[in-house]
Amino acid sequence: MIYSGEVWPFIVILVAGFLATDLWRWLGVLTAQRIDESSELLRWVRAVSTALVAGLVARIVLFPVGAMALAPLSGRVGAVAVGFLVFILVRRNVFAGILAGEAVLVALTVAASGQLF
Amino acid sequence: MTGGKARGGRAFLRGVGGVFSVPGLVLSASFFGFGAFARESGLDLAQTVFMGGIFALPGQVVLADEMATGAGLAAAFIAVTLTAVRLLPMTVALVPVIRDERTPLWQQLVLSHLVAVTVWVMALRELPQMPRPARVPFLAGLGTGLLPTVLAFAAAGHVIAGAVPGPLAAGLMFLTPIYFLLSMVAAARERLDGMAIGTGLALGPIFYVYAPGFDLLLTGLVGGSLAYGLSRWLRR
Numbered sequence: 001m002i003y004s005g006e007v008w009p010f011i012v013i014l015v016a017g018f019l020a021t022d023l024w025r026w027l028g029v030l031t032a033q034r035i036d037e038s039s040e041l042l043r044w045v046r047a048v049s050t051a052l053v054a055g056l057v058a059r060i061v062l063f064p065v066g067a068m069a070l071a072p073l074s075g076r077v078g079a080v081a082v083g084f085l086v087f088i089l090v091r092r093n094v095f096a097g098i099l100a101g102e103a104v105l106v107a108l109t110v111a112a113s114g115q116l117f
Numbered sequence: 118m119t120g121g122k123a124r125g126g127r128a129f130l131r132g133v134g135g136v137f138s139v140p141g142l143v144l145s146a147s148f149f150g151f152g153a154f155a156r157e158s159g160l161d162l163a164q165t166v167f168m169g170g171i172f173a174l175p176g177q178v179v180l181a182d183e184m185a186t187g188a189g190l191a192a193a194f195i196a197v198t199l200t201a202v203r204l205l206p207m208t209v210a211l212v213p214v215i216r217d218e219r220t221p222l223w224q225q226l227v228l229s230h231l232v233a234v235t236v237w238v239m240a241l242r243e244l245p246q247m248p249r250p251a252r253v254p255f256l257a258g259l260g261t262g263l264l265p266t267v268l269a270f271a272a273a274g275h276v277i278a279g280a281v282p283g284p285l286a287a288g289l290m291f292l293t294p295i296y297f298l299l300s301m302v303a304a305a306r307e308r309l310d311g312m313a314i315g316t317g318l319a320l321g322p323i324f325y326v327y328a329p330g331f332d333l334l335l336t337g338l339v340g341g342s343l344a345y346g347l348s349r350w351l352r353r
Contacts, residue, residue, distance in 0.1 A: 009164050009184065016193035017171045017180050021201040025229035028208025029222070042206050043309060047345045049203040050313035052337030053175045053301060055321025056182075057294040059332070062322045066157030067278070067286035079291060080298065087299050094299045095143055101295045102288050109284040116284075 075108030121250065128251035132258020136266050140239045143296065147174055148267040150292030152274020154178060158185035162275050169271040173233045175200040178293060179333060196333050208232045211240060215256060217249040224253060231260045234300050309348040316340035
């Protein structure tokens, strides 16, 4: 297993995490005066990264690992739908959407699993 | 000069107080969820807190996932860096708002570590209403308050997730995807963003089934390009 050992995971986080992320922040600072934020290349780049994160959201919800697998499919998808709906209805309030989605998920998980807290 | 320093100090403290704003609370809750997610991915407490210091949730979740599935360093780097490309245009948009003509480059580089969706939205909303000399100390204060706070929440999420039974633990893990989705929709600036969210949601599970390991990269490249092409075609 490549990630066993004491130091290696931290090196992975440092290189594939910090460096891979801050690279773009530093590049952003350095090019702040020259780059055109509405350029077509950056629009495409933003679309690619947005789709990537959205894909991750769908995967976490549809193919859950660990504790979230306890929630039934209807609970996970329903929680996203209700959370999104409340978010839209409450003037695009992220916090309200999260609360509503969480309420649905926890309630349906309790109902499906028979487990209480 | 003394008056300027006093004003800078007040701006710094106002920044620290940003921990108690709504975006600060959402971010704390999301890092709590990340802590739980990292534990499920097999990371220990120290690794989880260290990873939280990256201060970019999508990249952190991707990295935790890559490490859990045993991906190599290069594959993990590419997957994470693809999620972080979005930080480039965000930084470019924010830097002219933050600095004045005397702000040294190193301060801008250090402060750029705070660029992430939540802080970016907050900074773009609040900074323009402040006098320019107050903006750098405000952001420095925000980072000084926010970073230790979210790391503490990530640690709490990691610790408590193991002790919390069933439904509540599921709820903790659900914080991450619902926060990503809603904050992405909230930060969407044009039709292209919404379309990329749609193609990503649709293609993510498909590529996960047919090309596990490369699913995130493929979803981004194919879904993003599809959305981009569609938006160009619709604009004509």
